[in-house]
Amino acid sequence: MQQRSSAHTVPALRPVPPRTNRADAYLESLQMLERLHRLLLDLVKDEFERLGRSDLTPGQGLLVYNLGTAEVTAGELRSRGMYQGSNVSYNLKKLVELGYVHHERCEMDRRAVRVRLTPAGQEVRDCVARLFARHAEGLELSGVLDDPPIEAVNLQWRRIERFWAEQIRYIY
Numbered sequence: 001m002q003q004r005s006s007a008h009t010v011p012a013l014r015p016v017p018p019r020t021n022r023a024d025a026y027l028e029s030l031q032m033l034e035r036l037h038r039l040l041l042d043l044v045k046d047e048f049e050r051l052g053r054s055d056l057t058p059g060q061g062l063l064v065y066n067l068g069t070a071e072v073t074a075g076e077l078r079s080r081g082m083y084q085g086s087n088v089s090y091n092l093k094k095l096v097e098l099g100y101v102h103h104e105r106c107e108m109d110r111r112a113v114r115v116r117l118t119p120a121g122q123e124v125r126d127c128v129a130r131l132f133a134r135h136a137e138g139l140e141l142s143g144v145l146d147d148p149p150i151e152a153v154n155l156q157w158r159r160i161e162r163f164w165a166e167q168i169r170y171i172y
C-alpha cells in the first residue's frame with residue numbers, strides 16, 4: 001500500500017497560466033480599463049445629446065453624478081471618481097457658473113471650498129443615474145454580470161486599487 005503525502009494538493013478548476021501570461025493579462029486589463037472609461041464618457045455624451053444637454057461635458061456629468069447628495073470639498077470629490085484628463089477644479093468652476101453646483105468656503109478652513117448640487121445639478125445626476133440603471137438592467141438580463149459574478153470582479157478591482165494606493169504611499 002502506498003503512503004499518501006501529507007501535503008495533498010487539490011486540483012485547480014482551471015490551469016493557472018504561466019507568469020508571463022499573467023503579466024500580459026494584467027496589461028490587457030489596464031488597456032481595457034482605459035477603453036471602458038472612454039466608452040463610459042461616450043455613453044454619457046450620447047445621453048446628454050439625446051436629452052438636448054449640450055452645456056455639459058461627459059466629465060462634468062460624472063462629477064455631478066459622483067457628487068450626489070453629499071457636500072464635500074473638491075479634494076474629496078477628486079478622490080471619489082475617475083476623471084481621466086479632467087481638471088476637477090476647472091470643471092467645478094464651470095459647474096458653478098452653469099448653476100449645477102453651489103460652493104462656499106468652509107467656516108473652519110477658509111482655504112477649503114465645500115460644494116453640493118443645486119436642484120438643476122440634481123436633475124443632471126438623476127439623468128446619469130437613470131442611464132446607469134438602464135445599463136445595469138440590460139447587462140443583468142443578458143447574463144454578462146454572472147460569469148464571473150460582478151461582485152467578484154469588483155472585489156478584484158478593489159484589491160488592485162489598494163495595491164496601487166500602497167505603491168504610491170510608499171514611494172516617498
